[in-house]
Amino acid sequence: MFENLQDRLGSILNGLTGRGALSEADVSAALREVRRALLEADVALDVVRSFTDRVREKAVGAEILKSIKPGQMVVKIVHDELIEMLGGEGVGIDLHAAAPVVVMMVGLQGSGKTTTSAKIAHRLSTREKKKVLMASLDTRRPAAQEQLRQLGAQANIDTLPIISGQSPTDIAARAVQAAKLGGHDVVILDTAGRTHIDEPLMVEMADIKKRSNPHEILLVADSLTGQDAVNLARSFDERVGITGLVLTRMDGDGRGGAALSMRAVTGKPIKLIGVGEKMSELEEFHPRRIADRILGMGDIISLVERAAENIDAEKAAAMAAKMAKGKFDLDDLADQLRQMQKMGGMGGIMGMMPGMAGMKDKMAAAGLDDKLFGRQIAIIQSMTRAERANPDLLKHSRKKRIAAGSGTDAAAINKLLKMHRQMADMMKMMGGKGKGGMMKQMMGGLAGKMGLGGLGGMGGMGGMPDLSNIDPKQLEALQKQAEAAGLGKPGGGMPGLGGGLPGGLPGLGGAKLPGLGGGFPGLPGLPKKK
Numbered sequence: 055m056f057e058n059l060q061d062r063l064g065s066i067l068n069g070l071t072g073r074g075a076l077s078e079a080d081v082s083a084a085l086r087e088v089r090r091a092l093l094e095a096d097v098a099l100d101v102v103r104s105f106t107d108r109v110r111e112k113a114v115g116a117e118i119l120k121s122i123k124p125g126q127m128v129v130k131i132v133h134d135e136l137i138e139m140l141g142g143e144g145v146g147i148d149l150h151a152a153a154p155v156v157v158m159m160v161g162l163q164g165s166g167k168t169t170t171s172a173k174i175a176h177r178l179s180t181r182e183k184k185k186v187l188m189a190s191l192d193t194r195r196p197a198a199q200e201q202l203r204q205l206g207a208q209a210n211i212d213t214l215p216i217i218s219g220q221s222p223t224d225i226a227a228r229a230v231q232a233a234k235l236g237g238h239d240v241v242i243l244d245t246a247g248r249t250h251i252d253e254p255l256m257v258e259m260a261d262i263k264k265r266s267n268p269h270e271i272l273l274v275a276d277s278l279t280g281q282d283a284v285n286l287a288r289s290f291d292e293r294v295g296i297t298g299l300v301l302t303r304m305d306g307d308g309r310g311g312a313a314l315s316m317r318a319v320t321g322k323p324i325k326l327i328g329v330g331e332k333m334s335e336l337e338e339f340h341p342r343r344i345a346d347r348i349l350g351m352g353d354i355i356s357l358v359e360r361a362a363e364n365i366d367a368e369k370a371a372a373m374a375a376k377m378a379k380g381k382f383d384l385d386d387l388a389d390q391l392r393q394m395q396k397m398g399g400m401g402g403i404m405g406m407m408p409g410m411a412g413m414k415d416k417m418a419a420a421g422l423d424d425k426l427f428g429r430q431i432a433i434i435q436s437m438t439r440a441e442r443a444n445p446d447l448l449k450h451s452r453k454k455r456i457a458a459g460s461g462t463d464a465a466a467i468n469k470l471l472k473m474h475r476q477m478a479d480m481m482k483m484m485g486g487k488g489k490g491g492m493m494k495q496m497m498g499g500l501a502g503k504m505g506l507g508g509l510g511g512m513g514g515m516g517g518m519p520d521l522s523n524i525d526p527k528q529l530e531a532l533q534k535q536a537e538a539a540g541l542g543k544p545g546g547g548m549p550g551l552g553g554g555l556p557g558g559l560p561g562l563g564g565a566k567l568p569g570l571g572g573g574f575p576g577l578p579g580l581p582k583k584k
Contacts, residue, residue, distance in 0.1 A: 060348050062091035067132065067349065071125035081113045081128060088132065096280040096311025101139065101318045109135050133349055139314060140341035145298065145323035147174070151269040154187070154233035154241045158266065159300075160259055160290055161274035163247035166302035168198065170274050170328060171244040172205035173336040174300075179211060184239040189214035189229035191222040191262060192246040202244055209333050212238065222246060222258060226266040243268065251286065256293040263294060270297050272325065275312065277301040283312040287320045296320075301339075302328040313344075380482035384442040387474050388434040391427045430470050432460040445471055 066087045070076065085106050092102045112131045149155050157174070159167045168190070175186040188206050190213075192198035199216045206213035214229045226243055233241040243266060248255045263271065273296045275283040283301075290296050299320070301313055304327040317324055324339040373386060434442060436459035441447050448456070448471065453464050 059091060059095040062094070063088065063132075063349060066091065067125075067129045070128050071123075076124040076128070078114050081110065084128070085110055085113075092311075092314070095314070098281060098284055098311070098315040098319055101315050104318075105135055105139055108138075129349070133345055136345040136348060137341045139318050140344055141317040141323050141339075142341060144338055144340040144342075145325055146338055147178075147270060147272075147325055148297070149178075149182075149184070149240065149269075154230065154238045155270070156230060156241050156243065156266050156268040157270045157272060158243045158245065158263065158268035159272055159274055160245050160294060160296065161247055162251070162276075162286060163195065163249050165247065165274045165276045166328060167247060167274045168192070168202050168244050169205065169331075170300055170302060170326075170336070171202065171242050172209055172211065173328065173333055174272075174326070175206070175211045175240075175242055176209040176333045177336055178240055179209075185212075185237065186240045186242060187212045187214060187229065187233045187236060187238040188242045188244065189225060189232075190216075190244045191225050192244060193220070193222055193225075194246050198244075198246070212236070223261045223265045226262045230266050251289050259290075259294045271295060272298050272300050273322075274300045274302060275316070276303055277312050277327075278303050278306050280312055281315070284315045284319050287316050287322070291320050291322060296322055298323050298325040300324075300326045300328070305329045305335075317341075377481050382474075382478040382481040384434050384437065384445055384474055387477065388431050388442075391431050395427055429460070429462055429466065433462055433467055433470050436460040445474060 066084055070080070070084050088109070089102055089106045092105065093099065097105075109128075109131055112135075113128050147157065159171050161167050171188055175188050178184040179186050188202055188211055190199040190202040203213045203216065205211075214225070214232055217225075217228075220228070222245065229241050229243060232238075243262065245259060245262060246255075271294060273287055273290050275286060277283065279286075287296070287299060299316055299322055301316075301324055304313070313324065313327075316322075327337050327339050329335045329337055369389065373389065376382065376386065433456060436456045437448075441452065441456075448467070450464075453467050456467055457463050
């Protein structure tokens with residue numbers, strides 16, 4: 055969503071940080087570029103104007119221009135103001151009310167209200183262990199009520215039985231009554247939409263609000279609609295009174311201006327963002343993390359949280375135990391690749407790693423996209439159990455059979471085997487004897503520095519610990535440690551692993567890990583610089 059803005063702001067701010075001293079003219083020139091970049095990203099003009107005015111006011115002070123690192127100070131000011139524009143602190147759905155808490159979903163037709171209602175219900179039931187009832191008030195769109203019923207069945211969420219001929223306000227009253235009788239904690243009302251805002255829609259929303267007395271009124275807006283979404287939010291807020299926003303399709307290729315404008319224009323917090331089609335692909339909106347991603351500073355906390363959700367603790371412990379013994383077969387490699395796919399693939403992980411966001415295009419150009427993982431998993435699945443456990447069995451005739459079964463060729467199989475051999479050698483080295491092995495010592499030391507005592511058993515991607523038990527305060531401490539170590543700077547590298555990488559990944563070059571031509575383990579063939 056924010057890739058174009060990220061590239062533009064990154065190049066502008068890197069130009070500032072590369073200079074020893076800044077004049078007022080330098081700051082003004084940079085802010086002109088920032089203003090242009092934000093306008094091109096479809097951010098509302100009045101929001102851009104107030105943003106650049108606040109940055110200029112703070113950035114042209116004498117203490118900034120004469121400080122030791124004025125460029126970095128300007129980056130910090132832009133970062134802080136971006137967080138402020140996005141809302142300061144993240145705000146979740148407020149359930150502090152007498153049960154059943156009524157959540158009313160409003161928005162235009164096609165914005166994703168019904169799917170988002172089911173996603174929120176799924177999130178509340180799985181994460182917060184709430185008993186949720188969903189009710190469709192959309193009597194206009196054909197099969198809208200049936201759609202919500204089917205989504206409820208998929209996610210194992212209760213839905214209000216459909217009675218044909220009832221008006222939306224009657225359905226709302228019946229839903230609240232059914233939730234009281236059924237002992238539900240939350241009732242979600244999925245209201246009808248229109249292709250555009252009109253008077254009958256607003257009257258209907260006001261009537262439903264009067265009958266159901268909702269604690270939360272969430273406006274669902276498609277983030278790809280740009281400035282129209284901002285006008286929509288303003289209209290709904292004036293007529294119905296919204297308490298928060300949910301932005302859908304944040305994984306799209308839109309310019310992201312709506313997300314940056316809506317909080318500033320309406321004063322209402324963005325509470326959740328839809329980042330995919332699956333039920334689980336709904337995230338809380340954290341202004342600081344979004345600002346970090348936009349400025350290329352990564353998002354360590356979200357990466358750790360995503361790992362906690364997607365990594366099986368038992369499998370991770372078994373993998374760590376195998377790695378400690380120096381064992382690593384092709385089944386283990388396939389597990390690693392699947393876990394990376396679950397965590398958003400290479401692009402998703404790189405986007406959250408500090409200083410790595412700019413690498414996605416270079417990796418795609420080198421053929422290292424997420425399809426590569428699928429091809430490698432297909433190769434491994436085309437082998438017999440014995441071949442996966444002992445790759446030395448793979449001679450020419452077997453490779454020919456595997457290539458036919460996976461739709462690849464012998465060269466791809468050889469690359470995969472070479473990558474596995476390099477990773478297996480590294481695991482043996484890291485699982486070597488003496489003080490619990492090199493991997494354990496390395497991860498234990500890193501965990502100690504970051505104040506996360508339980509990470510000593512972490513071995514590669516598969517040796518992740520059960521991160522779901524980590525306290526949120528420890529996650530914040532991890533983010534601060536990362537920033538202090540230089541991870542939070544645009545273009546910054548990973549601490550303790552040397553400077554720029556010969557193969558192109560910044561900050562992973564000192565330790566020549568196999569797989570990326572001197573870079574990141576498990577990814578073959580990224581060409582080295584000439």
